[in-house]
Amino acid sequence: MTTTYREAMRAALRQALQEDERVFLMGEDVGRYGGCYAISQGLQQEFGETRIRDTPLSESAFVGAGIGAALGGMRPIVEVMTVNFSLLCLDQIVNTAATLRHMSGGQFSVPLVIRMTTGAGRQLAAQHSHSLECWYAHVPGLRVIAPATLEDMRGMLRLALEDPDPVIIFEHNALYNREGELTEVAVADIRRAAIRRPGKDITLICYGGNLHKTLEAATASAESGIDAEVLDLRSLRPLDDETILASVRKTRRAIIVDEGWHSGSLAAEIGMRIAEQAFYDLDAPLARVCTAEVPIPYPRHLEQAALPQVESIVGKVREVMGQNV
Amino acid sequence: MSEFRLPSLGADMEDATLREWFVKPGDKFKKGDIVVAVETNKGIIDVEIYDAGTIEKILVEPDTRVPVGAVLANYVSDSTRMRISPAARRRARELGIDPVNIRGTGADGAITVEDVLAAAGPAAPSAEATQAYKPESSQETRREPGREAKPSSATELEPAAGMRQAIAAAMTRANKEIPHYYLSTSIDMTAVLHWLEQHNARRPLPERLVYAVLLLKAVALALRKVPEMNGFFTNGETQVHAAAHIAVAISLRGGGLVVPALRDVQMSSLDKLMTDFSDLVNRARGGHLRASELQDATITVTSLGEQGVETVFPIIYPPQLAIVGFGSIVERVRAVDGEPRVRSTINASLAADHRASDGHRGGLFLAEIDRLLQEPEKL
Numbered sequence: 001m002t003t004t005y006r007e008a009m010r011a012a013l014r015q016a017l018q019e020d021e022r023v024f025l026m027g028e029d030v031g032r033y034g035g036c037y038a039i040s041q042g043l044q045q046e047f048g049e050t051r052i053r054d055t056p057l058s059e060s061a062f063v064g065a066g067i068g069a070a071l072g073g074m075r076p077i078v079e080v081m082t083v084n085f086s087l088l089c090l091d092q093i094v095n096t097a098a099t100l101r102h103m104s105g106g107q108f109s110v111p112l113v114i115r116m117t118t119g120a121g122r123q124l125a126a127q128h129s130h131s132l133e134c135w136y137a138h139v140p141g142l143r144v145i146a147p148a149t150l151e152d153m154r155g156m157l158r159l160a161l162e163d164p165d166p167v168i169i170f171e172h173n174a175l176y177n178r179e180g181e182l183t184e185v186a187v188a189d190i191r192r193a194a195i196r197r198p199g200k201d202i203t204l205i206c207y208g209g210n211l212h213k214t215l216e217a218a219t220a221s222a223e224s225g226i227d228a229e230v231l232d233l234r235s236l237r238p239l240d241d242e243t244i245l246a247s248v249r250k251t252r253r254a255i256i257v258d259e260g261w262h263s264g265s266l267a268a269e270i271g272m273r274i275a276e277q278a279f280y281d282l283d284a285p286l287a288r289v290c291t292a293e294v295p296i297p298y299p300r301h302l303e304q305a306a307l308p309q310v311e312s313i314v315g316k317v318r319e320v321m322g323q324n325v
Numbered sequence: 326m327s328e329f330r331l332p333s334l335g336a337d338m339e340d341a342t343l344r345e346w347f348v349k350p351g352d353k354f355k356k357g358d359i360v361v362a363v364e365t366n367k368g369i370i371d372v373e374i375y376d377a378g379t380i381e382k383i384l385v386e387p388d389t390r391v392p393v394g395a396v397l398a399n400y401v402s403d404s405t406r407m408r409i410s411p412a413a414r415r416r417a418r419e420l421g422i423d424p425v426n427i428r429g430t431g432a433d434g435a436i437t438v439e440d441v442l443a444a445a446g447p448a449a450p451s452a453e454a455t456q457a458y459k460p461e462s463s464q465e466t467r468r469e470p471g472r473e474a475k476p477s478s479a480t481e482l483e484p485a486a487g488m489r490q491a492i493a494a495a496m497t498r499a500n501k502e503i504p505h506y507y508l509s510t511s512i513d514m515t516a517v518l519h520w521l522e523q524h525n526a527r528r529p530l531p532e533r534l535v536y537a538v539l540l541l542k543a544v545a546l547a548l549r550k551v552p553e554m555n556g557f558f559t560n561g562e563t564q565v566h567a568a569a570h571i572a573v574a575i576s577l578r579g580g581g582l583v584v585p586a587l588r589d590v591q592m593s594s595l596d597k598l599m600t601d602f603s604d605l606v607n608r609a610r611g612g613h614l615r616a617s618e619l620q621d622a623t624i625t626v627t628s629l630g631e632q633g634v635e636t637v638f639p640i641i642y643p644p645q646l647a648i649v650g651f652g653s654i655v656e657r658v659r660a661v662d663g664e665p666r667v668r669s670t671i672n673a674s675l676a677a678d679h680r681a682s683d684g685h686r687g688g689l690f691l692a693e694i695d696r697l698l699q700e701p702e703k704l
Contacts, residue, residue, distance in 0.1 A: 252412050252438060283410040283437045322431035 005147075006176040008154040009039050013077070016161055017047050020075055023161065026053035026062055027079030027115075036081055037117060037176050063089035063114065067097050067166075070112040075161055083118045083132045083170065090135075097166040098141030109164045113157065118146075119172040119209045119259055120307055126295035129303075131259040133170045133208075134266040137237040144237040145190045146170040148211035150180045152234060155188020163190075170236070172209025172259075193240040195247065199229035202317060203247040205270055206257040207233040210308055214257050217313035226321055236266060244270065245278050252283035255316050257308050262290035284320045289313050327376065329398045331363065331391055334370055340392045341365045343385050352380045353426065354400075355560055361397060378402040408435040416441045420494045445494040446501060488581040499643045503558070508687045509636055509674040512695045514654050518669050520701040536654070537628055538598045540671075540694075542704045544626055544649055545569040545590035547693035553682040554647040554675075554690050555623045563646065563681040568592075572622030572642065573602070575609040583609050584642060586622035595704060630654060636672040647677040647687075649694075 003011075016023045025040060031054040034041030044052040055062035059080055066078040080086045086093070097110045120129035137144045143163055147153040153175070160167035167190070196211060197218050206214040211232050218228040231247050233239065248254045254274055258267035267288040274286055292306040331341060341363040348360045359371040360380075381399040385391055409417075409424050413436045417424045420441065427444045429436035517539055525533040548555045548569050556566040569591045572584040585608075587593070587601050625642050630653035637650025652672040659668045673694055677687045697704060 252410075280411045280415050283412040284432050284435070320432055322429075322433070322435065322437070 001182045002179060003150065003182045004177060004179045005150060005153045005171075006037065006039055008150050008182060009157070009171065009176075010041070010043070012154050012157040013040060013043060014046070016075075016077070016157055017043070017051060020161070022073065022075040023077065024051040024053065024069075024074065025077045025079065026055050026066065028055055028057055028062075028081055030054060030079050035079065037173060039176070040079070059085055059089035060092055063092040064096070066112050066114070067092060067100075067110055070097075070110045070166075071100070071108055075111055075113075077113045077115060077157070077161070080114060080116045082124075082128050082173075083116045084127050084130050086114075086116055086132075093136070093142070093166070093168070094139050098139050101165060102141060110166050111161070111164050112166045113160045113169065114166065115157075115169045115171060117173040118170045119174055120291075120296045120303060121174040121209070123298060123300055123303060124173075125298040129296035131291065133168075133236055134258075134260050134264070134269070136168050137239075137266055137269075139237070141165065142237060143167045143190070143235070144170065145235050146172070146208035146233070147188075148172075148175075148206075148208050148232045148234070149196075150182045151185060152188045154182060155185040156190050156234075159188060159190045170208060174209045178212070190235055191240070193234055193243040194232045195229060195243070196232045197228070197230040199227040199251065201227045201229075201251055202253040202255065202320060203229045203231055203244075203251045204255050204257060204313065204317070205231045205233065205244060205247075207236060207266075208259075210257045210259055213308060213310050214313060216310045217317065220310060220314045221317045224318070226317055228317060233270075239270065239273065241273055241277065244274065248274050248278050249281040252281055253320050254282075254286055255313070255320060256286075256288040257313055258288060258290050259308060260290060261293050262288055263293065265290055284322065287316050287320050289316050327378065327400050327402045328396045329360070329374055329400055331393055331395045331397055332372065333393045334363075334365055334372075338365055338393060340390055341370075342390045343387055343397065344369055345387055346383060348380045348398075350380050350382055354378065354380065374400075376400075376402050408433060410435055410437050413438045413441050420445050420491055422494075446497045488583075492581065495643060496640055499640050503641050503643060504679040505641060505676045506679050506684050506687065507638060507674065507676050508684060508691055509672055510691045510695060511657070511659075511670045512673050512698055513659065514669045514671045514698065516699050517701045518654070532596070532599075534595055534599050535602075537651075538595055538602055539698065539701055539704055540628070540651055541571055541573070541587065541590055541602070541626060542593070542595060542598060543694045543697040544624070545571060545593075546697050546704070547690055548624070549591065550693045551682075551686050551690040553686060554677060556646050556681075557623070557644040558646055558678050558681055559644045563678075565646075565681075566623045568623065570621050570623045572625040572645075573605065574625060574627035575606055577610060584622065584625055585609055588621075624648065626651070628652075630671070637674050639674065639676045641676055641678060645678075646681045647675060647690075650674040650676070 029036050030040045031044040031052045040052060063078055066076040069076045097112055100108045100110050118131050118133055133144060136142055143165060145156055147156050160169055197215055204214050204218060214230050218230050221228050229247055229251055256267035256270050258265050260266055267290055271286045289308040289312050294306055297303050297306055344364050345362040348354055354360055354374055355377040356375055357373050360374045361372050362369050363372055378400045381401055383398050385397045403425055407424060408429055416438050422441060422444055424436055427436050427440050430440055431437040517536055521534060521536055552565050555569055556564045568589050570586040570588045571590045572586045574582055574584050576582045585605050624645055625648040627637055627639050628651040629637050630651060633653050635652040635655060637652055639648040639650040641648050654669050654671050656667050657670045658665050673691055675687050675691055
């Protein structure tokens with residue numbers, strides 16, 4: 001079935017709302033306006049104002065309300081417009097949602113799903129374009145996932161709702177308009193990283209909005225005889241060390257493509273895990289392609305220059321391969 | 326980068342005219358190699374270099390007059406820290422290759438696994454085979470409840486395949502580089518077996534000797550007479566060793582073989598040798614050999630007698646100089662004092678490196694083993 005990432009997420013929301021009456025969606029402009037990225041368009045007409053709830057512009061208040069509803073037996077899906085705005089509810093997420101199971105000695109769980117957009121590339125400037133998912137991936141008590149394929153965009157929400165603990169879904173805004181062929185939804189997984197392209201020379205580790213760039217870079221590298229393997233993390237917390245290490249032990253080289261800034265990034269964490277656990281399997285220094293350490297610029301050419309691109313990934317691949325190309 | 330300068334070849338020397346280079350860019354040299362000839366007022370003098378490394382660039386052409394201290398060439402010293410990836414370092418160790426001689430093609434000129442395999446020779450395992458080779462630390466294919474474990478797409482080789490690859494690399498190198506010559510002789514073992522029977526009859530089972538131990542001792546003692554079978558051929562030079570560290574080829578039940586060494590066999594009593602030998606076989610099959618036992622053998626002995634093989638045509642384990650093969654003990658009719666007699670005999674064969682010795686010496690070596698085995702009580 002040909003569809004877009006936007007439609008895939010909408011279908012996932014619709015299915016969740018249909019299957020479980022405890023599920024409801026709330027967030028800024030999700031109801032009457034249909035969502036700022038039009039994800040929930042038409043859902044309020046279909047499910048009514050009590051299940052598709054518009055909220056005030058107060059992230060702390062409505063994420064807190066979501067936590068309360070989850071504690072009270074509901075299965076809330078809270079949409080936060082972008083990860084930049086989620087800093088206003090960081091306290092609710094980190095100090096409350098992530099800690100309650102621990103602090104109640106296991107008596108309370110918070111089955112809350114928070115959806116956020118992340119990433120740059122649409123000229124939304126420095127307050128709407130950052131990739132701060134690694135901040136959340138730092139926190140025990142949270143599960144952090146990032147769909148990169150249509151199947152995962154369609155199937156991850158249901159798996160997130162099944163989780164008894166808070167789950168944050170990071171949706172890269174550059175994906176929403178992307179169209180593709182949706183195959184089986186059942187292949188979605190929020191626990192295991194996936195090999196999206198098998199290869200033998202180098203492992204390119206990526207997630208979310210950078211999967212397609214990375215796949216393109218792998219195709220381009222193949223023209224110079226480099227057989228790159230592309231690994232889609234899917235889960236940013238916990239990281240699937242087993243799949244990552246198995247791939248790196250096979251190819252003996254790794255590059256991490258991460259739209260976060262490289263200082264203190266997920267790329268840094270993954271690189272360290274590889275160094276700790278697969279040092280003697282490495283045939284080249286670990287490398288990463290991250291975003292330039294600047295607030296994401298507004299002008300298109302500067303924005304594009306700051307982000308990981310197919311060319312910069314291909315360049316890094318060649319560098320790591322040395323003359324073994 | 327290091328500099329090779331014109332040394333002062335006498336207090337009165339101020340300059341010299343460079344006459345001939347014996348090395349060119351890319352050439353490896355070792356400490357003491359003659360690299361250049363220069364002409365001084367005392368005539369033409371060959372100049373040695375007192376470092377080991379690789380010539381990078383020749384800076385002074387022949388027939389140029391240069392002062393003492395002038396830089397004649399740039400070279401990369403071996404003492405410079407080597408750029409080699411962790412995986413390549415491990416692979417080189419597995420294959421017994423010294424990475425010093427490998428040219429790196431990886432990032433920043435680092436040596437990679439591919440470079441190690443290329444250096445190991447054409448028969449070395451292909452890159453693909455290496456990738457399929459299961460690293461020691463790899464975990465079991467994950468299995469989740471209710472989820473079928475996917476069959477691996479690549480044919481995964483068992484650890485034994487790594488050993489196969491190492492054997493392949495070493496033997497390919499041996500057959501390619503070492504000019505072998507082969508000799509064989511039939512040795513009368515009647516005296517040995519007779520002596521062993523009497524010797525063992527007086528001893529409890531654990532203290533009894535096997536004839537293999539006498540063969541090893543005889544080989545070790547024969548090396549005293551023909552030492553050029555014992556040692557290494559490296560960098561174009563024969564290094565003869567006095568101590569006989571004899572590697573014993575031990576086949577493993579799971580396939581493959583290891584060749585750990587018994588040290589100082591020439592000095593060991595038969596009883597000690599027996600103890601060491603049993604211990605070595607047990608540990609070889611149990612997988613607890615020490616690295617040193619796999620590194621310093623100066624000669625190898627292989628015995629395929631258990632399989633009923635009459636004669637072995639062995640291949641030298643580089644960089645050793647020789648390997649001795651023993652077949653099984655067979656009763657043959659031999660002439661003894663002009664009469665046909667049935668005697669227990671064993672075929673001893675020798676493969677030796679013709680760069681280090683000639684057939685005449687090899688013949689003496691086998692004859693000495695024969696002579697020693699006729700007087701087992703003296704071993």
